[in-house]
Amino acid sequence: MQMPAMPAVLPDVRLDARTGDRWACVMLGLMASLPFLQPWHDLPLTSFHAEWLAAVCGLFGMLFLLPRPAASPLLVPAITVAPLALVALAMLQLAAGKFAYAASGVLLALYLLWAGGLAVAGRTLAASMGAAPLLARLAWAMVAGGMVSAAFGLLQYKGWWSAFGGLVSTPQPVAEYGVFGNLSQQNHFATYEALALASCAYLALTGQLALRRALTCGAVLLAVLALSGSRSMLLYLAWLLGAGLLLAPVTGRLQHLHRWLRIAVLVMVAAVIVLAVAARITPTGLGPQLTRLVSPQNGAFGPRMFYWEHALHMFMSHPWLGVGFDSFALQLEAQLTAPARFAVDQYAHNLPLQLMAAAGLPGVLALAVPVLLFAVRLGRQPRTMERLYLCGALGILLIHSMLEQPLHYAYFLGLAALLAGIADPSGRQLRANTIAVLALVALLFTAVKTARDHAAIREQFEQGEAAADLALRARTLHHIRDYSLLAPLSELIGPEVFVAGDAPVAARRALNERVLHFAPTDEVAFRHAALLAEEGRMADAQAQLRRATLAYPESAAAYLARIDALAAAEPAVYGALAAYGRQLQSTR
Numbered sequence: 177m178q179m180p181a182m183p184a185v186l187p188d189v190r191l192d193a194r195t196g197d198r199w200a201c202v203m204l205g206l207m208a209s210l211p212f213l214q215p216w217h218d219l220p221l222t223s224f225h226a227e228w229l230a231a232v233c234g235l236f237g238m239l240f241l242l243p244r245p246a247a248s249p250l251l252v253p254a255i256t257v258a259p260l261a262l263v264a265l266a267m268l269q270l271a272a273g274k275f276a277y278a279a280s281g282v283l284l285a286l287y288l289l290w291a292g293g294l295a296v297a298g299r300t301l302a303a304s305m306g307a308a309p310l311l312a313r314l315a316w317a318m319v320a321g322g323m324v325s326a327a328f329g330l331l332q333y334k335g336w337w338s339a340f341g342g343l344v345s346t347p348q349p350v351a352e353y354g355v356f357g358n359l360s361q362q363n364h365f366a367t368y369e370a371l372a373l374a375s376c377a378y379l380a381l382t383g384q385l386a387l388r389r390a391l392t393c394g395a396v397l398l399a400v401l402a403l404s405g406s407r408s409m410l411l412y413l414a415w416l417l418g419a420g421l422l423l424a425p426v427t428g429r430l431q432h433l434h435r436w437l438r439i440a441v442l443v444m445v446a447a448v449i450v451l452a453v454a455a456r457i458t459p460t461g462l463g464p465q466l467t468r469l470v471s472p473q474n475g476a477f478g479p480r481m482f483y484w485e486h487a488l489h490m491f492m493s494h495p496w497l498g499v500g501f502d503s504f505a506l507q508l509e510a511q512l513t514a515p516a517r518f519a520v521d522q523y524a525h526n527l528p529l530q531l532m533a534a535a536g537l538p539g540v541l542a543l544a545v546p547v548l549l550f551a552v553r554l555g556r557q558p559r560t561m562e563r564l565y566l567c568g569a570l571g572i573l574l575i576h577s578m579l580e581q582p583l584h585y586a587y588f589l590g591l592a593a594l595l596a597g598i599a600d601p602s603g604r605q606l607r608a609n610t611i612a613v614l615a616l617v618a619l620l621f622t623a624v625k626t627a628r629d630h631a632a633i634r635e636q637f638e639q640g641e642a643a644a645d646l647a648l649r650a651r652t653l654h655h656i657r658d659y660s661l662l663a664p665l666s667e668l669i670g671p672e673v674f675v676a677g678d679a680p681v682a683a684r685r686a687l688n689e690r691v692l693h694f695a696p697t698d699e700v701a702f703r704h705a706a707l708l709a710e711e712g713r714m715a716d717a718q719a720q721l722r723r724a725t726l727a728y729p730e731s732a733a734a735y736l737a738r739i740d741a742l743a744a745a746e747p748a749v750y751g752a753l754a755a756y757g758r759q760l761q762s763t764r
Contacts, residue, residue, distance in 0.1 A: 194248070197304050200240040200297065201313045204594060207233035208314055209321030211587040212368050213328070215345045217360040220637050220665055224630050226359075227586035231290060232623050234590045238293050239616045241300055243609035250612070251603035253299040255550045255596045259288040261542035265535050266501060274500035276693035279663035284501055286619070286661075287586065291593035293616075296606070298597025307562045307598055312384055314594075315375035315565065319385075322372020323393060326400040329355040329365065333403050355403045366406035367576045367588070371569055373397045374416055378565040381424070408579060415571045423567055425559045479518040480525050480579065486511055487524035490533035498536035506696050507533075508727075515729035520696065523584065527577040554599050566599040622661070629660040637669045649673065664694045681710045698728040702735035706742060709753040718756045725760050736761055 210233065211226040218224075244250055263285045270281035301310050328344045331337045332355045337344035345358045356365040373394060380390035401409040486508045490499050499507040505522040524530040531539035557563050573583075573592045583589045606612075632652050636643065643649040653673045657666040667674055668691050675687045685707040692700050701724035708717035721739075725732045736757040743754035 194245075194304065196240045196242075197301055200237045200301060201305075201310060203233050203237035203240060204294075204297065204301075205313055205317030207237060207587075207590055207594075208317045209324075212321050212325055213358055215343060215358045217345065218634060220633065220669060221630065221662070222360060223585055228623065228627055228630075230587040230590050232620070234290060234294050234297075234586075234594075235616055235620050235623065238297050239613070239620070241297055242613045242616070244300075244607075248300075248304045250296055250606040250608075251299045251303055252296050252606050253597050253600035254553075254602040255546055255600045256292040256295045258543050258546040259292040259295075259593070261546070262535070262539070263288045263292075265497075265539055265542060269497065269500055269535070272497065274497070275502055276690045277664045279661050280502050280694070283661045286622075287589065290586070290619070291589050294590050294593040295597030295600070298594040299600055299603050302598045303603065308382070310598060311562055311565055312379070312382070315378050318368075318372050318375040319379065319393065322369050322375070322397055325357040325359070325365065325368060325372075326396050328357040329369075329400040329403060330396075332357070355400065355405075357400075362404045363406045363408055363576070363580055364585070364588075366401055366404040366409050366412070367572060367580075369397050369401050369404070370409065370412035370416070370572050371591070373401070373412075374565065374568040374572065377416070377420070377568075378561060381564075382561050408576060411575050412572050415575060416568050419564060419568050419571060423559065423564045425561065425564075482516075482518045483508075483521060483524045484526055484529055487526070487529040487533040491529075491536065494533075494536055496536045496538070498532070498534045498539055501534045502694060504530070504533055506693055509696055509701065509723045512723065512726040514726065516727050520727050523581040525580055527581070527583060530581065550596065550600055553601055557601060563599070566595055569595055570599065626661050629656050629662050632656065633662055633665050633669065637665075640669075641672060664691075667691055668695055681707060685711055696727070698724065698731045698735065701727060702739070705753065706739060706750065709750050714752050717753050721753060721757055722760060725757070733761065 207230050211230040214225050214229060216225040241250070266281050266284045266288070269275060270278060275281040298310075328337070331340065331344050337346060345356070345360055356362040357368075359365040359368065376385065376390055376393045376397065379385035380387055385393075401412075487504075489511055490504070490507050493499075502522070504524065505520050508520055524533055528540055528544070531543055535542070554563065554567070570592065573588060573595075576588070577583060583592060633656060636649055636652055639649070649670065650673045653666040653670045657663045657674070660666075667687060671687055671691065675683050677684075685704070688700060688704050688707055692704050701720070705717050705721035705724055708714075708720055724735070728735075736754075739750060739757050740754045743750040
């Protein structure tokens with residue numbers, strides 16, 4: 177009797193292996209580990225080095241897949257509809273003038289196209305070499321990265337990071353914040369450690385990692401999850417245990433391994449959290465990490481509810497095209513009717529709400545419809561350890577997306593796209609090898625140029641207006657504004673290069689308006705009110721001053737004092753604005 181054909185993705189189906197595929201796996205494994213370990217997080221763009229590493233590793237991973245033989249073509253999974261639809265929306269907003277800088281729209285489109293390419297890479301590799309070998313390689317990469325990252329976190333916790341000469345990021349006070357390894361953000365650190373924990377469990381359940389070693393790795397990963405102080409860890413652990421109970425195959429040897437692993441994880445969850453904070457327990461409290469975990473009022477829901485409420489208001493006010501992908505913060509300031517309780521942010525800390533606010537109904541549908549159809553296709557696949565692992569890892573990223581903005585960062589966006597491509601059983605053949613190679617080479621050159629532009633931007637940011645060679649500073653910033661994906665940063669850090677202090681006020685106001693749209697900081701917001709007053713638009717100036725005062729209540733007094741100083745020098749220009757500022761201050 178002939179056996180029925182097995183599905184083409186999730187079970188281990190092998191076609192002809194290619195050297196290029198193996199090298200693609202290596203680069204994608206590096207994408208899943210290196211960006212989370214590099215220690216550089218410098219202003220003005222703190223995530224640049226990690227995101228650049230992820231982007232370049234992903235591009236090389238795609239490039240090694242080309243050219244493809246006829247027997248093993250590129251496969252485009254249906255999930256790629258999501259990033260392509262969002263690219264179309266970004267281009268529509270760019271044409272409608274919703275981006276202050278065209279470079280921001282182009283950069284967003286490139287991010288999304290890169291994510292689509294990684295989904296194609298995942299689907300193609302899964303069909304070519306089998307999902308099990310591919311996922312094993314990625315899981316080993318994430319376990320290795322997670323353990324090294326955990327070691328960095330433990331060094332921070334013990335105060336030994338300085339002995340490693342900059343290899344480990346300098347932590348903030350552990351008494352106030354959790355550890356964060358080299359990710360510079362504790363919630364991102366917790367998410368990556370949870371992904372490493374899921375990878376460790378997958379390798380153990382498939383017999384590729386001895387149980388005693390898996391338990392040792394799991395104990396370390398759980399310890400640093402507790403030390404991160406991130407409340408998301410509780411959701412991640414609940415999801416992993418729930419997925420294991422509901423989705424794992426439970427026959428034969430796996431049944432016993434599965435049962436004992438669940439018992440071990442439950443014991444470690446209880447024991448390791450207590451042990452991790454034991455050294456910090458004081459007579460007046462449970463220690464900073466455990467206190468943060470069990471205290472919802474300690475900054476957990478307040479900021480998110482604040483951003484979510486404003487995101488919903490933006491959607492209700494702009495349902496069809498949204499406020500714009502880079503206009504969340506500016507619109508938030510415009511919506512304030514009382515002093516902001518939390519910092520003005522460019523993100524809603526919730527992916528659906530972010531898309532609803534930024535791109536309206538088309539934005540959320542562009543993601544929701546392909547993802548829901550993808551979930552249906554995935555749910556119809558047979559129960560395998562590969563499907564369990566994919567559901568566990570994608571579930572962690574989904575949970576994070578409900579509370580943060582991880583897909584804004586290339587290192588998480590790339591992982592989500594790659595895993596979704598592997599998991600998606602659909603696929604259309606694509607035969608555009610030459611065009612794809614040329615496009616990837618062009619993107620690699622763009623990445624190299626962007627790295628050089630970032631180095632130049634950072635140098636000019638550190639030197640400021642005190643740069644020794646002002647002519648070189650001007651040439652550098654003009655080049656970046658005209659030819660770089662980092663164009664907005666040039667005007668943000670060096671506005672005097674583009675518009676002199678004695679230039680017509682309309683020119684100065686127009687430049688500040690672009691910067692205000694891109695990054696409405698307190699300095700830019702209050703300066704805009706003064707420029708509007710200088711231009712003679714007093715009603716607009718007072719409205720802007722009110723928005724700035726509500727958005728930045730803690731720094732309002734200092735800026736209002738500066739406006740008073742301007743009014744003392746030029747009462748005809750700034751007097752009415754200063755009087756309005758004093759009125760605002762008296763009513764606070």
